[in-house]
Amino acid sequence: MRPAWEQDFTQYVGARIPRLHRIARQLLGDSDRADDAVQNALTVLYQRWPRMREVQHLDAYVHTMVVRACLGDRRRWWARVQLWAAPPDTAAVADDPLVEQRMVVRAALRSLPEGQRTVLVLRYLCDLPVAEVARLLGRSEGTVKSQTSNGLRALRRALGQGDLTGVTSGGVG
Known part of the structure; x- marks a missing residue:
């Protein structure tokens, strides 16, 4: 080169x-x-x-x-090999008021099935449209939509709340 x-x-x-x-x-x-x-x-x-x-x-x-x-x-x-029960804590920035919220959301995301977690990250963290996520993952748009819906429902249950407003790229990252 x-x-x-x-x-x-x-x-x-x-x-x-x-x-x-x-x-x-x-x-x-x-x-x-x-x-x-x-x-x-x-x-x-x-x-x-x-x-x-x-x-x-x-x-x-x-x-x-x-x-x-x-x-x-x-x-x-x-x-797939995991040597500990939970990932070690990472250092948090003391000045960031959203650190605790991010940790809770990350834990809730880790509790989701792999497909739902992947679709939610691509749709909301990466802000990709349904068609692009479907193309990336080699799935139909209907599958991406249903995994998004099911994933959001499961995430709401895991977080114990009905509204995920504000839990997008700013709240997860």
């Missing part, structure tokens, strides 16, 4: 890696596995970078790569 392309790649990835990691962490429920999935996707992107000038919607393309890396991670047998 030419040095100018490497610089373009570094700038592109540097600007987008926090969002990509956040999406992967929500899909996988684990920061370390999210790091691995993002790194795997970016390794493939690096190998393809000289051809990426031809891609019209590069951000959507990279987003799809990360989602597929997350889905692939969940299919691996070793990804």
